[in-house]
Amino acid sequence: QPGHWENIDNAGTHGDVFLRDLMQDAMTAGHAAILVDYPNTGGQLLTLGDEQTRKIRPYWVPIKKDNIVSWRTTIEDGRLVLTQLVLRECSYVPDGKFGEKQQERYRVLYRDGVVGYDLLEIAEDKKTVIVIEQGVYANQVEIPVAEVTTSGKKSLFVSDPPLVDLAHLNVGHYQGWSDYAN
Numbered sequence: 001q002p003g004h005w006e007n008i009d010n011a012g013t014h015g016d017v018f019l020r021d022l023m024q025d026a027m028t029a030g031h032a033a034i035l036v037d038y039p040n041t042g043g044q045l046l047t048l049g050d051e052q053t054r055k056i057r058p059y060w061v062p063i064k065k066d067n068i069v070s071w072r073t074t075i076e077d078g079r080l081v082l083t084q085l086v087l088r089e090c091s092y093v094p095d096g097k098f099g100e101k102q103q104e105r106y107r108v109l110y111r112d113g114v115v116g117y118d119l120l121e122i123a124e125d126k127k128t129v130i131v132i133e134q135g136v137y138a139n140q141v142e143i144p145v146a147e148v149t150t151s152g153k154k155s156l157f158v159s160d161p162p163l164v165d166l167a168h169l170n171v172g173h174y175q176g177w178s179d180y181a182n
Contacts, residue, residue, distance in 0.1 A: 018060065018062065021062065022034065022062045022148060023148070025062070025064050025065070026065075026148045026149070026150050027150055027161070027162060027163065028161060029064065029065035029066070029159075029161060030065060030150060030152040030153070030159030030160050030161045030162065031065055031147055031148060031149050031150060031152075031153060031157065031159040032062065032063060032064055032065055032147075032148045033062075033063040033068060033145050033146065033147050033148060033157075034060050034061070034062065034063065034145065034146045034148060035060070035061040035063055035087070035109075035144065035145050036058050036059075036060060036061075036144040036145070036146075037058065037059055037060075037061050037144070038056070038057075038058045038059075038137060038144075039056050040133065040135040041056065041135075041138070044138070045138050045139070046138075058144075063087060063145070065157075065159075066088075067087055067088045067089070067090075068085070068086075068087060068088075068157050069086040069087065069088050069106065070084075070085075070086045071084060071085045071086070071156070071157055072084040072085075073156060080156065081111070081142065082109075082111065082142065082143045082145065082156075083110065083111050083112070083143075084108065084109065084110050084111070084143075085108075085109045085110075085143055085145060086106055086107070086108050086109075087106065087107045087109070088104060088105075088106055089104070089105045089106070089107055089119075090102055090103070090104055090105075091103055091105070103121070104121075104122070105119055105120065105121045105132065106119075106120045106121075106122075107119050107120075108120060109143045109145070110143075111141075111142065111143050114136050114137075115136065115137040115140040115141065115142065115143055115144070116134065116135060116136040116137060117133075117134070117135055117136075117137070118131060118133075118134050119131070119132040119133040119134070120132065150162040152164070
């Protein structure tokens with residue numbers, strides 16, 4: 001499994017834990033997403049035999065609402081289609097002999113004739129963008145992401161936490177009880 005996604009260990013062998021954590025994120029924030037990622041094969045089309053020999057297979061990556069930076073859409077045949085999605089990735093890299101520091105990268109998924117991605121990093125001078133990796137999703141016609149929605153959905157990747165009304169009710173109840181107690 002790649003190391004560039006946070007909390008990727010939940011996506012491995014414990015599908016129930018992966019889905020529980022993803023649903024918890026969606027219920028807390030209003031929505032989440034699942035990216036169906038695939039190891040970079042350099043854009044070459046592989047046969048099923050090649051994939052099995054090299055043990056290459058797609059995998060799910062959980063995406064929290066806060067890590068969805070931006071997106072672009074278009075209407076095709078009366079259907080809303082993603083044309084670009086920017087995701088923030090946070091990981092820890094070595095810093096000095098014993099330390100670690102958090103490193104932010106941005107994965108730009110795009111659909112422009114082909115479906116591909118650019119992995120970008122902002123240099124320390126905050127003025128330069130460094131391309132870390134580029135790739136294409138062979139045989140894909142859409143960006144491979146699925147939104148996990150809750151009852152608070154307003155539009156694509158825009159939602160309110162579904163239990164926010166209950167939270168306001170609890171605050172009102174507590175305030176009333178506090179006034180009564182005093």
